[in-house]
Amino acid sequence: MVIDFYRATGDSHQFCEDYICSSDNGVFLSDGCSSAKNSEIGSKILALTARKYFYGYDVESIYSIDDMLNRIIINSEKIIHDLDVNIEALFATLITLMHRGKTLTLSISGDGVATLVKNDGTIEIYDIEFSANAPRYLAYRLSSEFRDKFDNIKYNPCIYRKIIIKDGKEITTEILPSYFKNDNKTFCIDIEDVKTCVIFSDGVKSFLSSSGNNIPMLDIVLDLIKFKNTNQGFVQRRVSRFLREKAKAGISHNDDLSVAAIHLG
Numbered sequence: 001m002v003i004d005f006y007r008a009t010g011d012s013h014q015f016c017e018d019y020i021c022s023s024d025n026g027v028f029l030s031d032g033c034s035s036a037k038n039s040e041i042g043s044k045i046l047a048l049t050a051r052k053y054f055y056g057y058d059v060e061s062i063y064s065i066d067d068m069l070n071r072i073i074i075n076s077e078k079i080i081h082d083l084d085v086n087i088e089a090l091f092a093t094l095i096t097l098m099h100r101g102k103t104l105t106l107s108i109s110g111d112g113v114a115t116l117v118k119n120d121g122t123i124e125i126y127d128i129e130f131s132a133n134a135p136r137y138l139a140y141r142l143s144s145e146f147r148d149k150f151d152n153i154k155y156n157p158c159i160y161r162k163i164i165i166k167d168g169k170e171i172t173t174e175i176l177p178s179y180f181k182n183d184n185k186t187f188c189i190d191i192e193d194v195k196t197c198v199i200f201s202d203g204v205k206s207f208l209s210s211s212g213n214n215i216p217m218l219d220i221v222l223d224l225i226k227f228k229n230t231n232q233g234f235v236q237r238r239v240s241r242f243l244r245e246k247a248k249a250g251i252s253h254n255d256d257l258s259v260a261a262i263h264l265g
Contacts, residue, residue, distance in 0.1 A: 210250030
């Protein structure tokens with residue numbers, strides 16, 4: 001198993017507000033809210049706290065994923081408080097990907113994209129987004145005031161899309177907004193037929209052509225997962241090369257881009 005990740009600052013940002021870290025069996029990605037002060041601090045705390053609490057997590061644990069997420073956000077709040085940093089710094093998404101036994105556990109809190117590359121060449125893409133680009137952050141669990149403000153955002157349903165590409169044919173399944181009743185979606189994936197799983201922050205949707213037009217997320221994702229090999233550093237090499245090639249073509253990304261992967265072989 002090989003775990004690797006890479007992040008790049010978006011053109012509209014002074015510094016990267018995403019953070020990624022890993023353990024020996026998982027990777028943890030957090031994307032800080034650009035409009036929240038100190039979100040680069042909050043995203044780091046959230047990812048590192050997730051790594052601590054999910055370390056060695058067993059899918060048959062007495063704690064559910066939701067229980068673990070509660071522990072993560074509550075303890076992240078304690079850290080933020082001790083540092084005398086504003087609580088809004090924790091307005092950040094959290095994507096966790098963990099390998100245990102014969103299962104990959106993928107958890108997306110807020111928004112994000114994940115891709116499964118199977119041994120037979122089939123590609124599955126999971127895309128979670130909020131229509132008004134205002135994700136429901138784990139931090140909203142800490143305050144009814146935060147939840148009320150979120151609930152008052154108009155035209156902001158959460159939409160889940162699953163895109164399957166097999167034998168060059170694309171099938172898209174869109175699940176209605178009512179499917180979501182909370183801030184998290186968890187997938188338990190049998191690894192028997194899976195070769196690689198890649199997770200992305202929503203920066204993967206912020207690419208613009210030289211003429212200023214949005215480039216479809218699917219085009220960017222399919223390009224990014226064209227790994228020449230899966231040796232250590234494979235994500236860093238591919239994303240770095242990809243960004244250099246796109247920059248030469250006048251293609252840019254406004255938002256921070258984070259990419260992390262577990263290659264199972």
